[in-house]
Amino acid sequence: MYNFDGIMDRMSMDAIKATPQHSLQQDCIPLWIADMDFPAAKEIQDALMQRMNIPNYGYTLCSESYYEAVISWMQRRHAWEVKRDWILTTPGVIPAMAFAVQSVVKPGEKVMIQPPVYPQFARMIQLNGAELVTNPLKLINGRYEIDFEDFALKAQDPALKLFFLCNPHNPVGRVWSRDELQRLADICLENDVIIFSDDIHHDFVYGTAQYIPIASLSAGVSEITITATAPSKTFSLASFKMGNIIIQNEELRKAYNVAINRVGCTSLDVGAIKATIAGYTHGEQWLQAVIHYLEQNNALIDSFIAARMPVVKTVALEGTYLKWLDFRALGMNNDVLESWSLAQAKVWLSEGYTFGVEGSGFKRLNMASSRSVVKEALERIERAIHAL
Known part of the structure; x- marks a missing residue:
C-alpha cells in the first residue's frame, strides 16, 4: 500500500x-x-488540500477536535492519560526548550543535559541566560548508559533548577527503561529539580524497547515534568511549526504560559492544526x-x-x-x-x-x-x- x-x-x-x-x-x-x-x-495530504481549497487562511483556533486527537494518540499509542487543560501549544520543540528555561530558571542558575545530545539543548539553555551542566552518557559495549552517580552528585547543587531529558535520545538512539527513568525522577524529586523531557521522537521505537513518558510514572513525577511532543517527526511534517507541551502542575503551567505569551507565540497556523488532527486520527x-x-x-x-x-x-x-x-x-x-x-x-x-x-x-x-x-x-x- x-x-x-x-x-x-x-x-x-x-x-x-x-x-x-x-x-x-x-x-x-x-x-x-x-x-x-x-x-x-495521504490522509494528511487530503486534509491539507481540502482546507487549502477554502480560500481564507486567517487566524485559526485549535478546536476541541485538535486536543481530542492529541489526547487520544497519547492514550492509544503510549498508555498515557493526558488531560485537556494540561496541553499548551508552541511553534515547535526548540522554542519550547527556551520557554522552559525562561519559566523555571533565574539568571545564573543551572540546567543539566546528557551529552552527546541534540545541539539545541545547550544552545537554548545558554542563550536564555542559564549555566550549562553536563552529565555525559557512558558508552559501554556498544550501548549508552546513564552515569547515575554523577547525575545524583550534580543534582545536589542548589543552583541546579532544571534537567533536560531526551527520550528517545537523539543522537544515541536509547529509549530509556522504566527503571532508568524512575531513578532519574527520584533524584530530581529529592533535589527539587524540574524535568523538561523532549519526547519528539517518541513514536519511533523498535524491538523490545518501550517508550514511557517520564511524567506517566506517577502523579508526583508528573508534577515536576514538562513534556514536549509534536507530530512533526512522526508524520514528516517538519516545516509546520507545531508542538504540544504537556504540564500537569498548574503553577508550572501558568509560569510556562507566561513565557509563551511574553514573545507572542500564542497560536498555531492552520496547516499545523489540520495536519495534527489528520495524522493523529488517521495516520x-x-x-x-x-x-x-x-x-x-x-x-x-x-x-x-x-x-x-x-x-x-x-x-x-x-x-x-x-x-x-x-x-x-x-x-x-x-x-x-x-x-x-x-x-x-x-x-x-x-x-x-x-x-x-x-x-x-x-x-x-x-x-x-x-x-x-x-x-x-x-x-x-x-x-x-x-x-x-
Missing part, C-alpha cells in the same frame, strides 16, 4: 536537508538533519509501515557495516530514525573527518562534535530515506575508507 522506495527531488522544494550550504556539500547524499524523505500520509497505519521500513534500513546498515567496513562501529538503536556511527578508529580529528566525509565519501551526515565534545569522532546518519539511497551512501563511505 505504501511505497517508500521512491526518490524525491527535495532540492527543488528548497528543503534545508538537500540544499548545500557550502561547496563541499555539493553532489553529496544528504542524510544529516532529522527530516524524513518520505511522502506524508497510524502509515506510521506502522514507516517503522517497518526503518527497521529494514537499520538492519541493512548494521549488516553492511559489520561485513564490509568493520572499522566503523554502530550503536544499538532502540528509537528514533537516526544512526549514531563511531568513526574514531580512522584516527581523524573532527575537521579532517568532516572534510573526508564530504570531499571523499560524498556523504553529508551530521557531525558528532556538534552534539558535544563527547560526540567527537562520531557521525549521525538519518536512515529515513529510500533504501537505495541509504545503500549508495554506505557504498560511498566504504569506497572512501578503502582509499585511505
